Amino acid sequence: MIGELPGRIAVVTGDPSLPDPTKYGQRYGPEDLKVHAVLREALASLGSMEFQVLERHADLIEQLDALRPELVLNFCDTGLFNRPEQEIHLGTQLELMGLGYSGAPARAILLCFDKQVVSLLANSLGVAVANEYFLPAEAVATAEIDTFPALIKPNRADGSVGITKDAVVRDAGQARAYLRWLRAELPGTDLLVQEYLPGPEYGLGLIGNPETGLEALPMLEVDYAGLPTGLAPILSFESKTQPDSPYWQDIRLKPAELSMVVQQDLAARCRKLFARLGLRDYGRFDFRTAADGSIRLMEVNPNPAWGYDAKLAIMAGFGGWSYAEMLERLVATAWERIRRNAGGG
Numbered sequence: 001m002i003g004e005l006p007g008r009i010a011v012v013t014g015d016p017s018l019p020d021p022t023k024y025g026q027r028y029g030p031e032d033l034k035v036h037a038v039l040r041e042a043l044a045s046l047g048s049m050e051f052q053v054l055e056r057h058a059d060l061i062e063q064l065d066a067l068r069p070e071l072v073l074n075f076c077d078t079g080l081f082n083r084p085e086q087e088i089h090l091g092t093q094l095e096l097m098g099l100g101y102s103g104a105p106a107r108a109i110l111l112c113f114d115k116q117v118v119s120l121l122a123n124s125l126g127v128a129v130a131n132e133y134f135l136p137a138e139a140v141a142t143a144e145i146d147t148f149p150a151l152i153k154p155n156r157a158d159g160s161v162g163i164t165k166d167a168v169v170r171d172a173g174q175a176r177a178y179l180r181w182l183r184a185e186l187p188g189t190d191l192l193v194q195e196y197l198p199g200p201e202y203g204l205g206l207i208g209n210p211e212t213g214l215e216a217l218p219m220l221e222v223d224y225a226g227l228p229t230g231l232a233p234i235l236s237f238e239s240k241t242q243p244d245s246p247y248w249q250d251i252r253l254k255p256a257e258l259s260m261v262v263q264q265d266l267a268a269r270c271r272k273l274f275a276r277l278g279l280r281d282y283g284r285f286d287f288r289t290a291a292d293g294s295i296r297l298m299e300v301n302p303n304p305a306w307g308y309d310a311k312l313a314i315m316a317g318f319g320g321w322s323y324a325e326m327l328e329r330l331v332a333t334a335w336e337r338i339r340r341n342a343g344g345g
């Protein structure tokens with residue numbers, strides 16, 4: 001059961017009126033606006049709390065200052081002004097203003113942004129990761145990749161920016177072409193060259209905090225069965241942004257076909273990583289199976305997508321929660337932590 005809840009809550013999201021590099025055409029489309037509309041509806045159904053959704057970033061600080069909410073639900077996964085490199089700025093600003101907010105602190109978001117750092121930490125805690133190496137931006141022009149198949153992606157990015165259908169490379173020619181494209185599209189970007197993980201892909205959601213318990217949601221699996229043959233089965237940029245692409249239309253999310261023993265083992269490892277990375281309240285861990293059958297961590301999302309159609313809500317749905325119930329749980333978890341810490345507990 002949900003305990004005591006805050007009265008006044010500000011929900012900060014991305015700003016639909018501004019360009020967003022993680023969206024198709026760099027703009028919010030009808031699907032993105034629907035995600036915001038469904039959020040408002042779900043929040044309105046939680047009658048015991050008063051929510052103000054703050055979308056406009058131009059005077060966000062002034063709006064927050066005027067409201068002085070008891071809790072800020074940080075759904076600003078786009079970054080301030082929809083600039084991904086400014087995802088941490090909202091958290092640091094809220095800390096300066098003395099406002100408690102849900103989800104990972106800015107310092108944890110910053111840490112998780114560096115995928116290689118997360119891999120190194122994960123590996124040291126017994127969470128298996130892909131074989132990989134870091135390719136600094138200045139070395140991209142002359143790099144020779146010689147182990148295939150490989151997946152090439154930015155080391156610091158989100159929303160599959162820099163991961164198109166051609167990110168999976170099977171020979172030196174394809175690798176050179178993709179590196180050339182990345183250099184033109186995202187100049188100055190450090191890359192990660194990873195072993196391509198060809199097997200099933202999973203998501204694992206944790207809600208809670210290390211001190212009081214982290215509940216694992218039923219895991220999800222990405223179902224690529226409907227994708228036309230010839231397209232690399234990955235959650236490419238097209239899958240997240242382009243409604244007319246088969247990547248958008250033909251990929252489904254389903255409950256993971258994994259035994260409870262395996263799910264519980266992965267969750268136990270993720271709890272350690274959650275604590276070590278300094279996450280709070282909720283987080284999503286993405287995995288994929290290697291050629292040898294072992295399940296490897298791809299990334300940690302400290303501020304995961306919160307939409308009704310996003311992985312976290314889908315996993316909560318597998319657990320029997322409605323979208324509104326999930327939102328209520330996120331609020332309750334953050335509020336409990338903030339009050340406990342304020343009480344010196």
Ligand SMILES: Nc1ncnc2c1ncn2[C@@H]1O[C@H](COP(=O)(O)OP(=O)(O)O)[C@@H](O)[C@H]1O
Nearest residue numbers: 151157158159160161194195196197234235299
């Ligand atoms: N090493 C890999 N092997 C196979 N697929 C991968 C690998 N790395 C990434 N992918 C695919 O690309 C998608 C996005 O990669 P990810 O590292 O999660 O980036 P982002 O932070 O942009 O979501 C994954 O969901 C997966 O489908």
Ligand SMILES: [Mg+2]
Nearest residue numbers: 159160286299
């Ligand atoms: Mg991802």
